[in-house]
């Protein structure tokens with residue numbers, strides 16, 4: 001038994017390239033299947049809200065009234081469950097991490113209205129429906145200055161649509177609330193109350 | 197004859213990756229008694245099972261612990277599959293075991309590094325963690341995550357490992373063998389390491405039996421028990437499985453057992469990847485666990501046997517989910533092993549049970 005058993009390895013590493021990289025100047029390549037962030041293809045999304053219901057961290061919000069799909073990348077745990085439940089395969093998990101920010105902004109995507117069968121046409125009565133031929137638009141996280149804007153717009157839109165068809169939305173909401181946990185249901189109720 | 201005094205150890209201590217508090221009753225630098233106390237990182241995850249449905253809870257289960265993350269998601273999913281009577285495809289079973297063994301390798305190498313750090317051998321620590329990176333890169337390529345993978349679902353797995361990736365697994369594992377054997381040689385034969393571990397923190401085989409110790413901690417005290425020998429899932433298809441035992445009962449034996457288990461896991465991965473069957477990787481699971489249904493399951497985590505219990509109530513939310521983790525079992529043995537040791541050896545002994553306090557407190 002001799003001392004310095006690690007000699008060969010330690011001596012050898014003097015002449016090898018370092019194992020570490022000079023982060024952040026240099027970064028490691030990201031493999032194709034890396035779970036980095038969630039992206040939505042707004043052209044196929046039908047705003048069904050399944051992703052919102054299945055997300056374990058409740059970080060997705062699907063708002064039919066404003067035709068928006070949004071997610072909080074700081075709450076997302078990259079589990080990919082929403083990707084597997086989406087019936088239209090609109091969501092995908094792609095490499096590339098969401099960069100750090102001083103404000104916990106949401107990523108908001110506006111879903112253009114699609115040509116629908118006449119029977120279902122009145123279901124999504126967004127106050128300002130986007131044109132069907134308008135190109136799909138993914139809104140990048142808002143800058144901190146106008147950060148509150150989408151939220152305010154959403155609230156106004158919600159109030160407007162509530163006035164338009166209070167009864168229908170209530171029934172729809174009730175069904176949704178029943179599926180939520182008590183806590184989040186209470187939160188939604190409180191938000192609606194405030195909106196009124 | 198000195199005077200008895202109490203030295204607090206932890207919850208914040210350089211050797212502890214996680215918060216554990218010990219009251220050491222000390223006389224003349226010798227520990228007479230160690231009273232462990234936990235409760236610093238309780239997160240109430242078992243209760244969450246009533247708020248997240250059984251599919252969502254897979255992601256909660258794997259966040260119980262950062263190191264045996266895959267094991268917890270696998271153990272939980274297996275429990276729910278038993279609860280609902282779901283049989284998963286053979287290929288999914290194999291894939292789960294391959295990933296699970298790979299996480300055992302990463303966990304044991306991580307632990308060897310921490311042990312080296314505990315007795316002050318910095319370069320050994322660095323070399324261990326350098327090797328561990330290779331394993332993490334394999335995970336990153338096949339699952340998309342380095343530590344938390346989110347590839348297990350109730351009914352199977354989300355991602356497949358194709359032939360070329362399996363070959364890469366074996367290639368990388370073969371590649372680290374040489375460096376790994378040099379590291380193990382340093383652990384087992386270098387006098388400076390031996391002096392710190394040989395004959396330190398002895399837990400007799402009888403005590404280990406009586407206190408129901410589990411995992412490498414028990415096997416180092418010659419307790420012939422490893423859940424893998426029950427042959428659950430793809431473990432049943434192994435041509436031969438013998439738990440790795442040692443009769444030394446001390447810190448050295450615990451290091452020896454873990455060091456050998458890494459090689460054993462490499463062999464298991466090699467064998468399973470050679471005979472992995474083709475086919476589906478998941479079956480659809482419909483419905484909810486029946487009212488009053490109960491199921492339990494055991495799984496060999498890197499730290500030892502973990503026990504899972506689930507109870508359904510007819511909805512997609514479970515009534516109860518209980519996990520008994522290896523560390524909560526091993527804390528009793530640790531208190532016994534600490535009796536009569538030197539104060540300077542306490543950190544080494546605490547580390548050799550590979551404590552995972554986050555697991556224990558959930």
Ligand code: SF4
Pocket residue numbers: 040044045046047048049050051052062069085086087088089090091
């Ligand atoms: S992304 Fe998919 S699941 Fe989510 S609302 Fe759109 S269609 Fe539904």
Ligand code: SF4
Pocket residue numbers: 038054055056057058059060071075076077078079080081082083
């Ligand atoms: S990846 Fe998981 S946490 Fe992130 S949005 Fe999808 S379901 Fe929610």
